[in-house]
Each structure stands twice: as C-alpha cells, then as structure tokens.
Amino acid sequence: MTTAPFDPGRPCPCGSARPYADCCQPWHVGQPAPTPEALMRSRYTAFVLELAEYLSQTWHSSTRPSSLSLEGSPQWLSLQVLSAGTRGDRGQVHFRAVYRSGDGFGYLEEQSDFVLEQGRWFYVAGDTREGTLKPGRNDPCPCGSGRKHKACCR
Template sequence: MKRSVAPPPCPCGSGKAYAACCGLLHAGAPAVDAEALMRSRYSAYVLGLADYLRATWHPGTRPAELDFAGGPKWLGLTVLRHEVTGDDRAIVEFVARYKAGGRAGRLGEVSRFVRDDGRWYYVDGDVD
C-alpha cells in the first residue's frame, strides 16, 4: 500500500500546510490582516527569506540590510493578541521561541503594522 506524505506544516504554527498558509504570502499574495503578515514574517525568518522581510517592512523604518549569519534557530511562535487600532493600523503581540549558542530563549514583542495602498507592512515593535 502506498502511503501519502503530508505536506510540510507552516513554521508559523497555524496548523496549516506551508503552501496553503505563509507560502502564499511569500509567493506574493497580500496578507488579509496584520496577524497574517506577522506570521508570514516569522516564517520568513525561519526560512531565511530576507527579500520578503525587506519587502514587508515599512519603507520609513526598513533597515538597509538584513544579516542572518549566526542568527538563532527559530523554534515556535505564539500569537498572544491581534488588535486593530485604527482604519489602517494594528498591533500584534507575540512570543517566539529560539535557540542560539546552545541556549534556549524567548523573544516577546508588540509589533506595529500599517496598511498602505491595500498592503500591510511591519513598522516597528517594542521588545520585552
């Protein structure tokens, strides 16, 4: 009997297959809301997609370059809150688990997002 292989799960923790989740956004589909964009950005960090991260970073706060060399290994994401704060503004609070230098850690952030011309962008965030 031939066994079917399940598609790889999305790194964002949605429970969906990557191709049906963040993979769509990484291929160019717009995020429906700030949480979807935040999840896709986390997945981009996991997968090392620097071009996607730069493209979804607001031009007013976007860094000139992103360096993944020696960065952490991302292990999981928990979204704590998604709140619409205006017509084209939202915040997403999350905790991301990682391992770096043989040690486990957690990164907590309240991220700010804006929607410009129908697309969501990461602006900045307050790190715990």
C-alpha cells in the first residue's frame, strides 16, 4: 500500500493546531523530540501516517517489538493529551486517542512511560485501556472537528 506524502503545511494530525512542518515533522526526519509529550505526539502522528520505521526507532530497545506491522491498524481520528510530565530522565504521558470503529468510535487511553537516553526520549511501555464512545447528537464529535456529532461524522 502506498500513501500520498502528507502536505507539511496541513494541520498536524496530532491535533496541536500547528502545521505538520512546525510540529511532528522535525522529529520524524531525525531531530530528537525535546519532551516525552512531543515524542508521544509524534508517535501518534506516525501511526496516522504509517511511519512504521519511526515507531521502531523511538521504541526503547528493551521493549521494542521485533517486527512492527501497521496493517489492520484502526483509522485514528484524534488525540488528546490529558497530562504529561518529566522527572530527571523519566517521563510519563497520559493520553486518549479516538478511532473509527464500524459506524461508531472507539478509544484507547494510555499512561505511557518514557526514558531519556543520550539526548533522546524513547517510549518504554504503557498501561492501556480501551472502550467505545457513544456521543449524543448534540455532543462534540469524537473526531475532534469541534462540530456537533449530528453535523459531522455519522
């Protein structure tokens, strides 16, 4: 499967409201992400853009899967970072990511651990839970568009 290159001027898929070129792209092309949150956002974006190699490179060697396939990944819609912090060379990010599931929505919520080694943050592991979202017609759409659900994805 081939995907069209993502236009760096478009809003970054991680939901920062900045263009991709000023958000996750610099980390994708090799600069070290400065914080665990930046790394986590760039990994979410890498899932969206199917950058499997980047996901491997930013996975700590102690927990990295020997092979990583993004085939069968859900269609990710939005990311929300709930909290993020660092203490010394350790970091944690709590986030929720929403994906399309059939004609509804699912979410993955994770408390992720990161470690800083030789100036680079790495993803180590996370505590994950998943669930489904059932927005009401007048609730904000889970895709993150800011519109009411009844006027957006359905």
